[in-house]
Amino acid sequence: MPASKKIQDSIERASWIRKMFEEGSARKAKFGAENVFDFSLGNPNLEPPAKFDQALRELAQSSVPGLHAYMANSGLPETRQAVADYLGRQNRATFTVDDVVMTVGAGGGLNVVFKTILNPGEEVIIPGPYFVEYNFYLDNHQGVPRVVSTKPDFSLDFGAIADAMTEQTRAVLINSPNNPTGNVYDEKEITQLGELLVESSEKLGRTIYLISDEPYRRIIYDGITVASIFDAYQESFVVTSFSKDLSLPGERIGYAAVNPAMSDKEMICAGMVLCNRILGYVNAPAIMQRILPELLEESVDVSLYKKKRDLLCDGLASFGYEIKKPGGAFYLFPPTPIADDVAFVAALQEENILTVPGSGFGGPGHFRIAYCVEDRVIEKALPGFERVMKKYQG
Numbered sequence: 001m002p003a004s005k006k007i008q009d010s011i012e013r014a015s016w017i018r019k020m021f022e023e024g025s026a027r028k029a030k031f032g033a034e035n036v037f038d039f040s041l042g043n044p045n046l047e048p049p050a051k052f053d054q055a056l057r058e059l060a061q062s063s064v065p066g067l068h069a070y071m072a073n074s075g076l077p078e079t080r081q082a083v084a085d086y087l088g089r090q091n092r093a094t095f096t097v098d099d100v101v102m103t104v105g106a107g108g109g110l111n112v113v114f115k116t117i118l119n120p121g122e123e124v125i126i127p128g129p130y131f132v133e134y135n136f137y138l139d140n141h142q143g144v145p146r147v148v149s150t151k152p153d154f155s156l157d158f159g160a161i162a163d164a165m166t167e168q169t170r171a172v173l174i175n176s177p178n179n180p181t182g183n184v185y186d187e188k189e190i191t192q193l194g195e196l197l198v199e200s201s202e203k204l205g206r207t208i209y210l211i212s213d214e215p216y217r218r219i220i221y222d223g224i225t226v227a228s229i230f231d232a233y234q235e236s237f238v239v240t241s242f243s244k245d246l247s248l249p250g251e252r253i254g255y256a257a258v259n260p261a262m263s264d265k266e267m268i269c270a271g272m273v274l275c276n277r278i279l280g281y282v283n284a285p286a287i288m289q290r291i292l293p294e295l296l297e298e299s300v301d302v303s304l305y306k307k308k309r310d311l312l313c314d315g316l317a318s319f320g321y322e323i324k325k326p327g328g329a330f331y332l333f334p335p336t337p338i339a340d341d342v343a344f345v346a347a348l349q350e351e352n353i354l355t356v357p358g359s360g361f362g363g364p365g366h367f368r369i370a371y372c373v374e375d376r377v378i379e380k381a382l383p384g385f386e387r388v389m390k391k392y393q394g
């Protein structure tokens, strides 16, 4: 057996992504890449801000000794200090260098946090629809996902979260702005979630952590703000990256931060630093850490994503799709006009429009459109979206 049984099963479970990718590649080969409208991946189409290129160029021309050397597993102190200062500006608490560990993207950060806190078989409650890689990340550390539904508008269902709490619950994992829905939880929800976690921790006699996965925090529209989970709950982690807001997904740079008031913080942080090392990351990419302090307040031009969102939402709504403009990220997650979301996505494929069935995110009866693509891709795809809708309208 070439791969372990478990990995063979995982390959099988993840196969719809591969199938979509293969179908997309086949269509691009047959019809030409410009005639295939690929909304299947959350790979930002915008280039990083000019300031990033500038900082990279300056660093390359400098002669910093040991630029490429190993460093502390937590990251460069000056980078962590800059992140701590940034977090201090964004939240009520004051952060120190010890509250921040630089990570290999948000994916690396989540693995570090899960490995640090999970005992085998412990559960993490995840409001769905959700980013499915969480299942694999949890499985890496013998954690168990407990997916709970959100309300039809994708807001948190506190009854469902409370009902999912067991003796084995270790954490609740949220993601706002959300992949795949684009939904942003409002401040009232985050406050209420904090209150529920205080109550549940008391009732169960153990700390239930809140982990907030926030790579889309700065991609928000219409004056919406993303509430601080640090202000709402003491036993909390923020995990994030610069993959989306600075368009640097290939550079694998992010961080995990703990609430400065977290109980047993020293042990948790020591655990995170060790886990960063023994997961084989060792430390987050050095060059990115060097230039990050200059870029913490920067992001891509979010108004360009807003334009794409509006173009797509207005077009789809005019064809009869049920559309509510999401407040953040670069995804739409509309209901499919037929119950079978896989069949609906297949019908779109016939129009060379590649999207992802909601079932792949624990949200059947929906489909995900990642609109981080060129405007002309949206413009050229709209007639196909209209034809498919007409087909089902009869």
Ligand SMILES: Cc1ncc(COP(=O)(O)O)c(C=O)c1O
Pocket (backbone or CB within 6 Å): 042, 104, 105, 106, 107, 108, 131, 175, 178, 179, 213, 215, 240, 241, 242, 243, 249, 253, 254
């Ligand atoms: C919700 C969510 N969390 C985490 C990640 C992983 O991000 P990174 O590339 O920073 O590891 C992604 C990437 O698409 C995401 O959508």
